[in-house]
Amino acid sequence: MPTPPTTPSPSTPRPVAIVTGGLRGIGLATARQLARDGFDLAVIDLAPPGPDCEAVLASLAEHGGRARYHPLDIADLARHDDTLAQIEHDLGPLCCLVNNAGIAARPLTDLLELAPAAFDRSLDVNLRGSFFLTQAFARRLLAMPVDPALCRSIVFVTSIAAEMASTDRAQYCVSKAALSMTARLFAARLAPHGVAVHEVRPGFIQTDMTASAGSATIDQWIAEGRVPMPRWGKPEDVGLAISTLASGRMPYITGQPFWIAGGLNIARAT
Template identity: 45%
Template sequence: MQRTAIVTGASRGIGRATALALALAQEGFDIAAVAWRDTERFEAVLADVEKIGRRCQAFDCDIGDIASHANLLNAVNRSFGEVHCLVNNAGVSVLQRGDLLDVGEESYDRCFNVNTRGTFFLTQAVARRMAAAPQTGELHRSIVFVTSSNAVAATIERGEYCMSKIASHMAARLYALRLAGLGIGVYEVQPGLILTEMTAPSKEKYDGLIEKGMTATPRWGMPEDVARVIRTMAAGLLPYTVAQEVRVDGGLLISRF
């Protein structure tokens, strides 16, 4: 049966891996790939998904613009029909790492507009439509929040990012409680040190820390590591799991002595 997944931030990094062979397209989902002002990357994503035999369409949307959500979902519905999975992957980092005492309003608002506010209200819009759709019991419906190890571990050099991610962590719990009775699974993935364009500026720093044992698994995580976990969630293989966060961090957050 046809299944459709919306993946935000789908043009690169974790979102791209989630849409492609190791995750949702391979699992049998058609993909509504959402990103903002990154259309030059969309063609490769579409081509790769279609090689797997699934449909894919790109949607240029800033999820931080709440007013655009209805148009986005209406367009997805016209192209694919009902949505069975939403992966809240889109996110931004700080404009500049630095002293917490120097955080500016622009960087703070940017993190919260996309990572927290935009994600919350897009989830709300999708959840309303899922709740209104007839339940067949045959297809698992799911919402996955991709947060961060910074929802747990404080990094004062990018405090506004950490705050936005702990807020998204709570949003995942709230939506999980609200939707569990409707048969909609809500999950959270907490990536650790994942090698993407967002983390590239800090690669040299963390290369050294990983070598010194910062992670139990002595390597960077890859987007595909996260994508495999998201695939498991979207496939309905965790039917009695409600909002428990799954850490994909190579043991980064395990207390050791």
């Protein structure tokens, strides 16, 4: 089976990708890499439209495509269909959804002290919002005629916390573990329709989110060799992996977790 081209030919429409949480960090790096790889972009985030959003869109458009911004709290399920309809109206048929939006566990709280409200908010955004946005997106994909020139894909950005327990981030770990299963469920459901679904698990990535929890412990882990590749990851490391998957350059894979974590997941005897 031939590998789809990295970028569309002049006669092929640019595929349309949606990136949630796309104004900063991993989401922004992903949107930029997708733009380089030939996608038109719809960026979803919480901020109201303004100069910062316009600057992001301009940077994405530098790669020859179109970019639009749509403010949305993905926990607001009632707005999902209207937002997707607006994106489709502005940019054309949808091809890719990157479920990157999520909230961290702040403040860090021992699980014996965790309040229900903090638990519920984390699951509303990290799990429930992504699940039902994906459901709405998948329904639209299956209702469209298939264009064999365009890869159709969904990517869930989970975390090493989907598998590695952290007792002061219980709500985050639970939401990401459940999101990992969500990726497998959608992969199994959509594979017969030619839609690939992937899970990407970032490790210690230098973003505003990780900085807000302090980085001294992670710096020490890296210095001690607990991360085989002895450095922090960059948002661009994750964005490159996501775009590779979204572009169909790994065409016989679906439902698998990809650890972008410098080998942190390697079990070692010593």
